[in-house]
Amino acid sequence: MTSGAILTLNAGSSSIKFSIYMAGDEPEERLRGEVEKIGGDNAELAIVRGDGGERRFQIGHVDHRAAMAAILAHSGHALDGETVAGVGHRIVHGGTDFTTPTRLDDATVERLAALEPLAPLHQPHNLAAVRAARSAFPSAVQIACFDTAFHRAHPWVNDTFALPREWYERGVRRYGFHGLSYEYVSGEVARIAPELRHGRVVIAHLGNGASMCAVRDGRSIASTMGFTALDGLPMGTRCGQLDPGVLLYMMDQEKMTPPEISKLLYHESGLKGLSGVSHDMRELEASGRPEAAEAIEYFVFRIRRELGALSATLGGLDALVFTGGIGEHSALVRRKVCENMEWLGIEIDDERNADHALDLAVGRTRVMVVPTDEERVIARAVNNELNAEPDR
Template sequence: MIRYPPREANGHPHGAVRASQHTASPHDSPLDPRGAIRQTGRMQRPYLLTVNAGSSSLRCGLFTASDAAAAALRQDDPNTPTGELPEPIFGLHVELPSTRRAARLHVTAGEAKYSGSTSRGVVDQETALAEIFAWLAERGFRSGIGAVGHRIVHGGTHAAPALITPALLRTLESLAPLAPLHQPNDLAAVHAVHRQLPGAGQVACFDTAFHRSLPPRAHRLAVPVDIADLPLRRFGFHGLSYEAIAGEMLRIAPAERRIIAAHLGNGASLCAIDTGQSVDTTMGVTPLDGLPMGTRSGALDPGLVLWLQREGGHSPERLAELLWRKSGLLALSGTSADMRILLDTDTGAAREAVEVFCYRVAQGMAAMAIALGGVDAIAFSGGMGERAHPVRAGIAEHLGVLGVKLDPIANATNRPVFSRPGSAVKLRIVPTDEEAIIARHTARTLGLVPDQA
């Protein structure tokens, strides 16, 4: 049972932070945070909410704005180069309904955890967000939220988080065809927050920004540069996750400079990280590229796509449905996009789907090793990376060429380090924390960090 912080006389919980009254003004807008933030950088409303709208779930974190600002300050401290991440008051995760389950709400508060059913009206990210706001309102938190940070999957050429303005929204909407499973949900969440919290400042934190450090040899495309209005390059994705992993690795193992980070979930990718900087990654212009995923094809011969269009009579819309929603593990197995189900299914097709996935991940890791000029550690994250030990074992089976030696017992028990002594490459499980990264970026973007920092 979660013990909620005591309520104060003014109705706001969390005794260490007090909310002052906010009077609506003509400037109040999700696109202009002046109604929620004073020019000195002090919040009139003490809470910061992060929103991470995935393709099958919604994750939120409720932070004190002061904790998020302190984390942004620590990031600048030369004695703590990675910066400590802020701790949320609550972590909130809504699993959307599927053919296998009804929608569920999961709440964490420190070590305490709670799971329960949602209302029957939860059918998509917007209704899931409404459920979270109702949950927060019942406990006295909603009215104290003055800042909201969003994970935005495709940021185009943006290299840093940005205050959400009408112009930025138009740009992000134009990128939706490049990330159709995610971008519409991300932007719907921005509008939903506007309706729920019209005075809150909103910040876009881009999954693509972490990969702006890619060298030309990694981001250039071998096509004419003038074929599109958007400057085409390999953008890369899962950047907020990789930023969290890079920071955690610098904290726990600073000598392990050359890292292959593996974000393995329903969406999956790899990133080569050298001293905290992205130098290569498996996803490209869109999050459809790279590894095969739950329902996404991953890398394909472009000639096949042209052939399917010309000879197979597939329209662009039909091809998009095929490659984004009906490929990957679902197509390989013929039954499921869920690795948990495939690992429990004793059929040749299910086994082959798992084998193809593990082999392609290992192939990608070999390519990332070339980008790094050698590997000190492989960091596994995401649902599969953190909890599916047969998948990690299947990947490691192909990595003997890199000097990888798996400890089967440590791997089967999900220990933080699961390589054997003498392994040339350290194998680690490094849980990611996108919400904390979003909170830190939001505090900095909205000026909650003093100018002299």
Template sequence: MTDAYLALNAGSSSMKFGLSEASDPAEILLSGSAERLGSDAATLAIRDAYGKQVQGSLGAAGHGEALTELCAAISRLRPELRITGVGHRIVHGGTHFNDPLPVTPEVLHALRELIPLAPLHQPHGILGIETAQAQFPEATHVACFDTAFHAGKPWVHESFALPRQYFDEGVRRYGFHGLACASICDALERGGYPLADRKIAIAHLGNGCSVTAVAGGRSVATSMGFTALDGLTMGTRCGRIDPGVLLHLMKNGSDADEIERVLYHQSGLLGLSGMSNDMRDLATSDAPEAAQAIAYFIERVIEEIARMAAAMRGLDCVVFSGGIGENAADLRDRITAGLSFLRRSDGSALEICVEPANEERQILVTLHRLAR
């Protein structure tokens, strides 16, 4: 038997994974994803290193059922591998978890207490840990935190202008998509990009969206804040909003649960268009509301990238990633055109590139590093 590592990346309605030998985490043997979890049309797709793909229907599976089927599929496809380490993407690490660490009962308890800060993602990450622990009880399970990449930002980009006691109690700008940002930075460096000497803005655009300012390879500021609601317009999340709107809703009879549903599930592209949270649907629609939603999305991205340039006092490169960032060339062109007023310190135009995030590879490399 050959020791192997498994990376699990649980999203709000999906679960991606990567599998490698423990000795070579950069060489992913199997990868894939379970999509549309929680609906009646959940699917599982698995790809090997040569691009061969196995697909199947999961019916109405949720995250737990999908992971159980995934583990069974791995055993069928690669019976010679023994899973000795499992790395889990955890969206929120709070104030205490700024580095990857082995999962213990105490860590799981602390992660559950953070569920209110990431209600779309944290429960699925925890369920992934519990299910994988049952499937691989002898393996070492490691939690890898999205917030960790942003730890150590300048205080002015971490705090809110609230009484200081709230900051001390953990009410601060954490930032998310950290594993994605770390994987992009690593990929740029491996490709020879002089990351240490550059100021870049990573525009991670998908169903969830953020822009992160990275100077010298470190996070300086990011659009998401205390929760994954802040900043850019997203698929169903509102992004930046005047807190007075929330006070207005509360004073007019909406309770916290109702407001949470609106902000997380009914807003963003879906709320603006009244049609869909999927940019592909909006791009092919003739409805004026679809065009308005796209225009709103583009404007917020341009504004947020410009804000990150201000935070770094300069900008060299914009890196697009995520499902929209990587695949919607027309949107990238419109965003880039809107940034034409920004120039590099030498007066030249901004560098623009597309770099897919690979959170699973990042987790596998982390497992290898911790095992040494």
């Protein structure tokens, strides 16, 4: 059994989520936290200890490298004198080649950088954290864990577009995302309800980024997200499913440039664009504006539509599982999704739903709320790599 500390990093454009674990048979979490407002003048570091206590620090203007230094300066006590033996990174896009946790070296980072056009909102910032961590911990094992990897066993019909086949071979295909979340939640479902281990399960990862996944025998067979993380459900600021003719119209008739369209689809659409209020479901639920209510209704409508489609792909449904920030905390969204869904065997208890209980079902189909933990999936991957090293 190996020893040492494991650091996990999940970096965005203006934030880094992190956690510290102790290696062992099963990684033991010591704390987790987040640096927010990277690149601004007033970046903030929040640290949550294992007992739930939280501390916040103002760390001024920082880039990803300086944010890493701040994380270590304020959370180094959790290492208990142990060195950081491994660092695990969430990498959103692994393309067709990266299907398992992978050691990071110069060549691998270069190959992942080539995928940045497929995930422009995430990949460059994921790799910025990789470079910062490799500089800070030159002797530590650096492991990449991919959001796309969980979906790589899809049947061909669920991955392809109806384009000339050469485009599929060139990598234009459905990849699916949120794979680390789906991996963790599907494992938890099998642990909590062993009878569902080989069942037909739809997992709804609902948050600022949102998608759904059809899982059978613990493996992904279809996902609502496609070539990029824009597809499928509407999200906080992303549009979700969109007729490609709309893009042709924007370019031809409105003379919009690719950067203008990208900004519109990634940053100004979704719940934010529909409501004109906020991308945050909590603010929409509290708002009295009709546009906020309509944004929620559209969000729910698309979830229900995809639930029906994914259930058809599975040939039936044994369980619906909610996860993610909205899925775990919005009783309103869960209730609206499940209303009048008896034809799928879905009926829930309103009181248990209001209490965010694990099991909501009163019908034949299980309906569950399972908190996700992408960081633990990453920590386990690093832990496995450390345990596999012969000199440890």
